[in-house]
Amino acid sequence: MSDKQRAREQKHAWIYLFNLGFYILPMVLFSYQVWEIVVMVAAMLIFIGLYYCCYSVPREQMLWPILGMYIIACAVTPLNPGSIALFSYAGFFVGFAYNWRVALVAVTGILLTLAAFHFGPGTRWALFLPYGIVIVVTVSIFGRVERLRQQHAEEQERDAEEIERLATSVERERIARDLHDILGHTLSSIILKSDLANAQLSKRRYDEASEQLVELSEIARESLSQVRQSVSGYKHGGLQLELRRLEQRLADGGFSTRITGTPPIIDEQRETSLVLAITELVTNIIRHSNGQQCLIHFDETANTYHIKVTDNGNCHEVSSGNGLQGVELRMKELGGSVAISANKGCEVALLLPKLAEQQV
Incomplete structure (x- = not known):
């Protein structure tokens, strides 16, 4: 029950x-x-x-x-x-x-x-x-x-939860298709307008170049509005489903992956932040790690959920770029923290406090 x-x-x-x-x-x-x-x-x-x-x-x-x-x-x-x-x-x-x-x-x-x-x-x-x-x-x-x-x-x-997950997956695919169509056309227009503006500038036709830049700004604004409309109401497919997708992404990047422990069952808002944080850490591994293995481990104590994302690359120092800063900000907003270790690979530990009703 x-x-x-x-x-x-x-x-x-x-x-x-x-x-x-x-x-x-x-x-x-x-x-x-x-x-x-x-x-x-x-x-x-x-x-x-x-x-x-x-x-x-x-x-x-x-x-x-x-x-x-x-x-x-x-x-x-x-x-x-x-x-x-x-x-x-x-x-x-x-x-x-x-x-x-x-x-x-x-x-x-x-x-x-x-x-x-x-x-x-x-x-x-x-x-x-x-x-x-x-x-x-x-x-x-x-x-x-x-x-x-x-x-x-x-x-x-x-059964109802599975149907909801499938519906969410279908919605994600719809958003992906919409974004592909919107951004494909918009980026082509932006490239064209940029080339035209650059050509006008090289000929010192500043008024015509300015006109192209104004149109370029309008295209960008319209594109931003279309993207917001496309993703409004977007919901991820849940932590379990996202972990399977991340595992596939890591496999495509040449990493063998193990997911151990039991992922936490938390409210939707906190789960979304956790999904985005783990996704960013996996993206960093695919982009920057020279290792071949990745471990995502879940654990918990009476008051805290522990999530560790580890790779076996040759990592001696970790620079906190925009991605890691975003992860730290998400955890901070949830009252949690991030710990980074560069000993024998890179390990990032996420600490997420339990809500009062979840504490044992």
Whole structure:
């Protein structure tokens, strides 16, 4: 389940607490001492905390909250036969979190626990076992159905993201074609006007040369406007897609490339800056490095993403030209930094701080 889906499910988790009515009802119908009421209410509050914990963690991390719910249900059963509601929640999350074989074994264990209480110490309700079996089995099936529903939703979300990436790729190709057509014509016109102005100047026809330069300026301004219109709304294809394209560019330039680690999942604006920064570093390698290998490595700590772009060329000193200055500016705008090392090749490390909600 994605973080967005998990937040959405947790927002509505309180609705399913209605089943606790089975637990609360005996507290109204039966006569209890004050301390017993206090114990049962405290157990219910801890149980609700574990319930929300299950909603807030991935399926792989639900084992301990489920065990906690099961233990609380066992502890209160001698006092309150409505504990079948608590067992049913444990059954739901078992059906939701595990494959059907594990879930079947776990649900069977819960049913055997109900039987042990019913035929062993006994409970304050003669129908504890029959009702418990029906409720636990039914709710466990609901948990299994919910797992299948969310898996289907995740697949749909992945398909939608892939469609969006493909659409973005098509848009990039359209922009490339438009720019090719616009700039091809415009640059030809600029070259022609420049040659004419130069010819007029050589003949000392300054008025005619000035006229050509005015037309040249108008062509350049019009070209700039057309380029802006063409690229308005442009979005890159995402960090993963851009990395594959950069890898291909490096291969075309004669570099073998390795991309290691897990690229960060960040918001669009920060991802765009990171894509442009890595693209500039790769361009520098293709233009200036005399090496044959390039490594792009991703790592992270609790507060920071680390990205290293390294080549194995003979590099002893790095001059900070416009490209590297642009990279440093982009990182600075994001609150990050750039570190450059020229020991056994050139290594540029980008440090990008995580946002508060991304920090572990």
